[in-house]
Amino acid sequence: MATNIRCEVVAFSDRKLKPLIYIYSFPGLTRRTKLKGNILLDYTLLSFSYCGTYLASYSSLPEFELALWNWESSIILCRKSQPGMDVNQMSFNPMNWRQLCLSSPSTVSVWTIERSNQEHCFRARSVKLPLEDGSFFNETDVVFPQSLPKDLIYGPVLPLSAIAGLVGEEAETFRPKDDLYPLLHPTMHCWTPTSDLYIGCEEGHLLMINGNTLQVTVLNKIEEESPLEDRRNFISPVTLVYQKEGVLASGIDGFVYSFIIKDRSYMIEDFLEIERPVEHMAFSPNYTMLLIQTDKGSVYIYTFGKEPTLNKVLDACDGKFQAIDFITPGTQYFMTLTHSGEICVWWLEDCACVSKIYLNTLAMVLACCPSSLSAAVGTEDGSVYFISVYDKESPQVVHKAFLSESSVQHVV
Structure with missing residues (x-):
């Protein structure tokens, strides 16, 4: 499901073969329109742009298709299929509707929507993620053999793809089976007002990505003299939301943390404790309230002010x-x-x-x-x-x- 606060509409899809996408007004819950595509099984992700009448949809098996809709006109503006690319989060850049970020546990890509008159098309760029320890690997180590001869009397050093006899696109993407470079595993992303991205990783690293150049910066964590108790200083973010001077992040431990970011470093502070793991967070348009949803469906509202308050809006039971x-x-x-x-x-x-x-x-x-x-x-x-x-x-x-x-x- 996706929401558009400015237009006061919500979007959701069927859970059946050849599903449709429905657009309803809120809070009146009257149907505005329905969108029909060529998807066979399910729309896994929906996202509204922050301006304009654009809706992005993503489907996994079997199409793996990203589509851009004009939901008011009920037409598809462009679509792109990426076989095998499974995505678990998709979001528009709040400052630029022509940018989309798609992330999965193994990849992060920024998609640009290019337009000429009424023609639209996607252009995708992949982010080069660091290694699991937060370091960056040398491209030369991937392209050329591990052991380079000191004396080049026997000829130039050939790339591995040339030694394998490959040409064309295969030569550019060839990697020996035994050359493994385990990369970081992204868990969640969020946009900033400067069109940059913050990426939380399973290994506990926090990345900052330039939205234009896609240059990756691994932010350094400033350790406190008295680390958080119960090994809570290792955080694998489940959800991220942008706040002034940093981000709010939640893990599987039922805590919400405040990441205070300055230059290329950040500090972690306890912000809020919830009785269950937090699965989703979202700010209100005026940033005075924070909506918090737990993994079992309970909903809380945290209100900022001189005396902040936490109210439980919906209480959900855990199972049958x-x-x-x-x-x-x-x-x-x-x-x-x-x-x-x-x-x-x-x-x-x-x-x-x-x-x-x-x-x-x-x-x-x-x-x-x-x-x-x-x-x-x-x-x-x-x-x-x-x-x-x-x-x-x-x-x-x-x-x-x-x-x-x-x-x-x-x-x-």
Whole structure:
């Protein structure tokens, strides 16, 4: 799904054979138009330009096609197929609708939309990523043999492709099978107001890419005297959003970090702690609010100001319920258990979630004690957790007992 705040529209596609793209107005949710292409299975990515009436779509198997639409006219302006190129993020340059960035775990490419009257076409340029350790490899080491003779009396040193007898395009892309240069693996990117790109990598590196020359700069991390606890100083960003003087990044640990960037260096500061891993973040148009979505679908809004606040807008449960039981004595509250080990306490009157606790293990069965404010949870690894619910807003694990190697199927 994609949104266009300026035009107040959203775009989404079918999940069926030969899908369509639908454009709806928001918040009225009335259909504006539908777009029909030649895609067989699925549109995996959609992105609106920040100005104009342009929509980019990307489909993976079997077409691997990038297309540019004029969504108001419901026509495709241009398209380009890149067989085998699987993409997991696509975004327009906010300052220039003629630039698109497509990234995957192995490649980053910047696509330029060229126009002559009513004709449009794509021109792609790939970013040369550094090695896994953050260094840059020498092109000569790739093109020529590893061992160069000191004395050239026997003739010039030939490129490996010439030794292999290759010509044309094959000669330019030839690499020996045993010459492996593992590169960084991008996880997320974001644009800056100067049309540059910040790239977060799986190995923990942060890259800055010039949007015009595609020159890559590996930013140096400034280590603090007291590093973040629990090895949180190693961050593989899941999502990035641009902020003044740097970026906000989230990992899989449930924390949001502030990367303060100056020149070619950056510092990491704790910004916010969320109960679950953060999967997506987005700023409001006036940059006064930050929308945060967790991996299980819960949504938060962080409001900036003299006294910043974090409000939960939508509370999502983690998977299907495995068990449910009343908290006794009394009939005002009940508990639910999901297979992933999430325990929720609910208020019966309006079914509002009062509190949660995560066991971080696969759970099977739940039973509340009829005479005390406690509960027992049987798990798949053969353990029983005893939960105190004396304080409904803060349930706690008070004891754990291992029973057997088999899963616990019944607790009474």
